[in-house]
Amino acid sequence: MFQQSWLKRRSWLMVILIIVGIISVGFTMHNQRFYHRPVAKIVKTVTVGKPRRTSDQFKNVDYQHDQRLTAVMLNSRYRGRHLILNNTYSDSQPMDQRFRVGNQVFLSQLHDHNGTLSANIAGYKRDVILVVLAWLVIFLLLVMMGKAGSWALTSVVVNALLFMFAVTLDLHNNGEHILAIFSILTVIFAFVSLLLVLGPNKKMLATFSATVIGTFAALGVSLLVFSWTHERGIYYESMQYVTQVPRPLFLAETLLGSLGAVMDESSDIIATLFELKQLEPEVTSRRLFMSGRNVGKSIMGPLINVLFLIFMADTFTSSLLYIKNGNSWGYTFAMNMSLGTVQSLVSGIGIVLAVPLVSAFGAFLLGRRTK
Known part of the structure; x- marks a missing residue:
């Protein structure tokens, strides 16, 4: 009897945690309007030109690539408008990133010049990954322990x-x-x-x-x-x-x-x-x-x-x-x-x-x- 009651409580706990996790991830994926910083979603990527070979005095070799990204604004007064972003990344990616379709990014220096938006990429929007990891830790702790x-x-x-x-x-x-x-x-x-x-x-x-x-x-x-x-x-x-x-x-x-x-x-x-x-x-x-x-x-x-x-x-x-x-x-x-x-x-x-x-x-x- 005790074993059945314990299993029932554990099952209800798992259901509640799964529902909370789905709601949390869904909210985080669509919470752009709560950010003061501009957020955009990349909808198209194009590689521009050929890779450029770089080296230093220690004969370390790397290659740089240029990207032209098409993004759509997800918040601010420019929500729904498209803009073109430029990005340069290297194969080693020590201080830069390669962006792909579907990535959400923060923007800086967002300006509107005669109806054309321009901005610089400030980095990934990573809150979805953090919420998923936090939920996974909480789920394992509460369900297993x-x-x-x-x-x-x-x-x-x-x-x-x-x-x-x-x-x-x-x-x-x-x-x-x-x-x-x-x-x-x-x-x-x-x-x-x-x-x-x-x-x-x-x-x-x-x-x-x-x-x-x-x-x-x-x-x-x-x-x-x-x-x-x-x-x-x-x-x-x-x-x-x-x-x-x-x-x-x-x-x-x-x-x-x-x-x-x-x-x-x-x-x-x-x-x-x-x-x-x-x-x-x-x-x-x-x-x-x-x-x-x-x-x-x-x-x-x-x-x-x-x-x-x-x-x-x-x-x-x-x-x-x-x-x-x-x-x-x-x-x-x-x-x-x-x-x-x-x-x-x-x-x-x-x-x-x-x-x-x-x-x-x-x-x-x-x-x-x-x-």
């Missing part, structure tokens, strides 16, 4: 709002207290996420304590190493588009990155210890501690490698560009990969420190005391 998925989704939304508030506060203070702001945000992130996902219980308390202590301990160890080495080999100037003092900003990034890794590991260990406690209620604190250590030793290696690969993948394209333009491997690593490597090492320190911490907290809260 049920109540746990809904709480996880709620925690993501709340953390996103908190992050936006912290960034706004940092901009208001012009970066003067960025490390303090994001240190407080780290604690709030951990508390809110674990409270919503795990609930107010011993599991949440143990995970939260180990996560916060492990994260800030990793940052403390890294600051000691920075002090001893005088930060040689750390090139803060390689941080792109930074308008604030780069060092505190880098430390804030490292703190948030380490928080995610330590929280992931702590949650896994605590979940395993709670399962062990349910299977064997008389288990001792010592055995729980040793079990937590064994679990931590099993997962910390893959977790550190995952973090390292994420940091390296983030710099992969820029590193290829540096090497292809005649820079050495050493210079490429220093300017693109060194900061990511430092962040992965700091996160690795936090992961290692969290293993005994979370094992000890879990054993203290769950284990049976022996004389």
